[in-house]
Amino acid sequence: MKIKFRRTRAGIFGIISLLVCFMWGMVFFWSFSERERILDADAKILGQLRSALDEQTTGLFRIIELSLQASERWIADHPDSDPASAEEFIGLVDGFRKLSDNLVDIRIVSPSGGLHYIPKQSEYELANVSDREYFKVQLDDSTKGFYISQPLKSRVTNKWLVPISIPVNAKSKYVAVIFAAIELDRIAELHENSRIKPNGTITILSNKGQIIARAPFNEKIIGKSILSYSEFSTHMQKESGTFLTDGSATDGVTRLVSFSRLKSYPLVIAVSSAxxxxxxPWKKQTMTIIGLCFWVTVFVAFLWYHLLASIKYSEEAQAKLEFQAKIDALTGLLNRRAFLEELNTEIERSHRYSRSLSLLMIDVDYFKKVNDKYGHSAGDEVLRSMGKLFKDTIRNMDIAGRIGGEEFCVILPETDITSANDAAERIRSRCEDIRITAGSNEIKATLSIGISGLMESDITPESIMERADKALYLAKDNGRNRIETIIEN
Structure with missing residues (x-):
């Protein structure tokens, strides 16, 4: 195209004129499409944040459920002991408290409704909670069980909290109900760093649409039901989704909301951005671009001459970045994402041509002790040595990757279990001969290896990796520095 430019000024002028018109058309097109792209990107970010919060919240409530069940079991095993004064039970509750990073506090309620903290702060009840929802539901056979109550203000601390209660089924003169208290200001503090600032929110709702917790904390809307608002009642009947709200249900701020229902608990997680x-940024950028378009027109001809060179440079840079994105910088092996792509390709090829394929799952034994004793630089040196070991030991057709901290995988195409075991033994034995120097220290590393072969039912990498991982754990359980094989599920 540059040759045509050189042949005729008229052609250059016509192209420049078209480019100027095209540029202005693109400005308006960009303004519209960029707005849509930003909204799509924001929706994806909200979805990712929501997914992370789904896991975090599910994990928190699973800890709560297990903590309550363990507490109830202890009471059942010690019916004549006052758990609030028993050192063993106090220690158990302290452990649960630490497990939740002091977010959850276990408390007990006597058969008459007397509230006691653990450890007991007084022989007298701190408050009578016999009228509380979380207590009353446990007295009714049709409703008792793991129960997430509506938010309420503590009669002891005057703080907002969410009680999660279970009944004590064993006969005890000391306890009728155990509950875990989550203070809402702690939840808001936990979510504050995760929400999209400055005006984004993170909200936990009951499956009936009642606001249980929110960051930033707003006492006025805690406990409020939002399902009476049509935009919420229409969308939140689904398992998950994204929609736009004018904020009339809360604070009047127009927001994009992404929500999902937890599978294990009657809760809804909703995250939003204003x-x-x-x-x-889009508004500011659009105005700036329009203002600069006049000046950009002057440089169109110059940019045209250099466009092809810029594209070529960008393509080369992109290709280089894509290659670097596949390699683990420390070991020089494929990273997890690239390795899984290769494994998926090899599985398809092996099925297509009815060829054998084996997978080695490899873990450096006691790697954490190396980091703890010699430092992380020594641990990095061990991992580099493993990368070199695999490169020097496996065949050219084999594929090695680092899929975790000290965990590696090797794909052995066209290799049955017997040959895979030989290859694994070659790697394991050569590793025993390696001495790794880290400063003034000499480190000897060993490997545990799990082997699995490809089955007809293996369509994706997950199943063969799961078998190899089970074999790896079997090798660890049987003493480490050894090889184990699992052929079938």
Missing amino acids: MKDVLA
């Missing part, structure tokens, strides 16, 4: 925050 539209004025999301689109503010």
Whole structure:
């Protein structure tokens, strides 16, 4: 195209004129499409944040459920002991408290409704909670069980909290109900660093649409039901989704909301970003681009001559980045994402041509002790040595990757279990001969290896990796520095 430019000024002028018109058309097109792209990207970010919060919240409530069940079991085993004064039970509750990073506090309620903290702060009840929802539901056979109550203000601390209660089924004169208290200001503090600032929110709701917790904390809307608002009642009947709300149910701020229902608990996680925050950079950028378009026109001809060179440079840079993105910088092996792509390709090829394929799952024994004793630089040196070991030991057709901290995988195409075991033994034995120097220290590393072969039912990498991982754990359980094989599920 540059040759045509050189042949005729008229052609250059016509192209420049078209480019100028095209540029202005693109400005308006960009303005519209960029707005849509920003909204799509924001929706994806909200979805990722929501997914992370789904896991975090599910994990927290699973800890609570297990803690309550363990507490109830202890009471059942010690019916004549006052758990609030028993050192063993106090220690158990302290452990649960630490497990939740002091977010959850276990408390007990006597058969008459007397509230006691653990350890007991007084022989007298701190408050009578016999009228509380979380206590009353446990007295009714049709409703008792693991129960997440509506938010309420503590009669002891005057703080908002969410009680999660279970009944004590064993006969005890000391306890009728155990509950875990989550203070809402702690939840808000936990979520504050995760929400999209400045005006984004993170909200936990009951499956009936009642606001249980929210960051930033707003006492006025805690406990409020939002399902009476049509935008919420329409969308939140689904398992998950994204929608736009004008904020009339809460604080009047227009937001994009992404929500999902937890599978294990009757809760809904909703995260949002304020539209004025999301689109503010776009508005500023659009005005700037329009203002600069006149000046950009002057440089169109210059940019045209250099466009092809810029594209070529960008393509080369992109290709280089894509290659680097596949390699683990420390070991020089494939990283997890690239390795899984290769494994998926080899599985398809092996099925297509009815060829054997084996997978080695390899773990450096006692790697944490190396880091703890010699430092992380020594641990890095061990991992580099493993990368070199695999490169020097496996065949050219074999594929090695680092899939975790000290965990590696090797794909052995066209290799049955017997040959895979020989290859694994070659790697394991050569590793025993390696001495790794880290400063003034000499480190000897060993490997545990799990082997699995490809089965007809293995369509994706997950199943063969799961078998190899089970074999790896079997090798660890049987003393480490050894090889184990699992052929079938």
